[in-house]
Amino acid sequence: MVDDLSFAAVLDDLCRRPPGRRRPFSNVELARAVTDLGGDITDGYISHLRKGHRDNPTLQTIQDLAAALDVCPAAFVGGRYEREGEECPRRTFPAKLRHLFEAVYPPAQGPYTPEDAAAAISADGRYGSISASHIRELLHPAALPNPRLKHMLALAGHFGLTGDDGVPQAAYFLDDRLAAAIDAELADLKALRDAGVVEFAARVVEHASTWSPELRRQAVEAITQAVESGETRWVFPLGRE
Template sequence: MRPFTEVLNELCNNPPDGRGKVTNVALAAAVKARGGDIGHGYISQLRLGVKDNPTCQAIVDLAGALGVHPAVFLGGRRELHPAEQPGWRPTAVSTLFEAVHPPDRGPWSPEEVAASISSSGQFGSISASYIRELLSNTSDNPRLKHILGLADHFGADPAYFLDDDLAARVDSELTDFLALRELGVVEFVTRLAERTGDLSPQARAAAVEGFRQALEVGEGWSFPLNSRRTSADHT
């Protein structure tokens, strides 16, 4: 993903509406006209890279003043739909917590996610209590590095947190994924992949066929490959 300062400078120097370069003072005035409050001094620091961790609301205000979708600052789309008013998606964090976790356990805890993000060293620090606030929607204005850290932990596109179009596609895929996980497909595929080197082609084919039959008759499935390959696998 391109640095925030690079995207902001490009948009100020080449505004999408074809007007001339947008100065820091003019951009601050445009933000204020939209009801925001970002001083031209802070905009200057963002453009110079002195500051690099704006809040979500600041990103939305700057994007709105420049006539672009805020997802552009997160590697996403630039164009706005008519009358579109994008912002922080309040269900994004809870959806990822529910859907994205290892197949052999339940959802990550806020403590685990906070520790993972903070220990990486790429996205600053975030506390478990703040993640709980995002989950409960008592907070809706995370900073850029918080968004990037959450996206990195869950393997999500950072623009997912701001772009309804992208979110609709991702959430549809997650719904299908959850259905497959409920049926045991995810666990089956994961376990089979782990054992690929231990199994003959015949054993792998037998496992897949057994799983297919279990799904057809609606029975539960217990992965049967609990021991290493034996000579019987070759028969």
């Protein structure tokens, strides 16, 4: 596995040392392999991708290259390399994105709107900009969207799907196994939010710096008792000394 996780570096390394193949792939050979599997990528475009001259391939391009190289599509964004049978995600991109909109949002407000997400992503600018109308297209259940890599990275980052290195886990959209693990964590978060725990914790963080030692002790006791008993009313007087 390469140290540089840029798309260009990963693709170039896989072409030089393809899994299960004794010799490297030339750009022409890889383009032919993609075509043989029903895809359509030119050797010239592959050359640009390997050199980093083009760095924003589409979801379909990533899946086609992964199939020809016999790796999981997530390999291109820091995910697993090993392939498990048919690796095109069984859950569609719109289904995964809709789940993020439904499950991930600040405790003090409701779910993000496409306008919220577009504004935040565009203001950050790390992966360029995106419009609210395009996000709606990506969310549409009947659509067959073909988002580009930078939009997948931006959306993953917006919903807090980041690794220890701070890089967005766009692999969520490319690896059903990883998506299932993340969704299980999100289900736990939803249960805590529905029980009022997330909002309660946010209020604790907001007020704790003004508390006396005695109030902090009472807070710890209240939280501990509630967790042990299953209590979900969370009525501890956070604003009182």
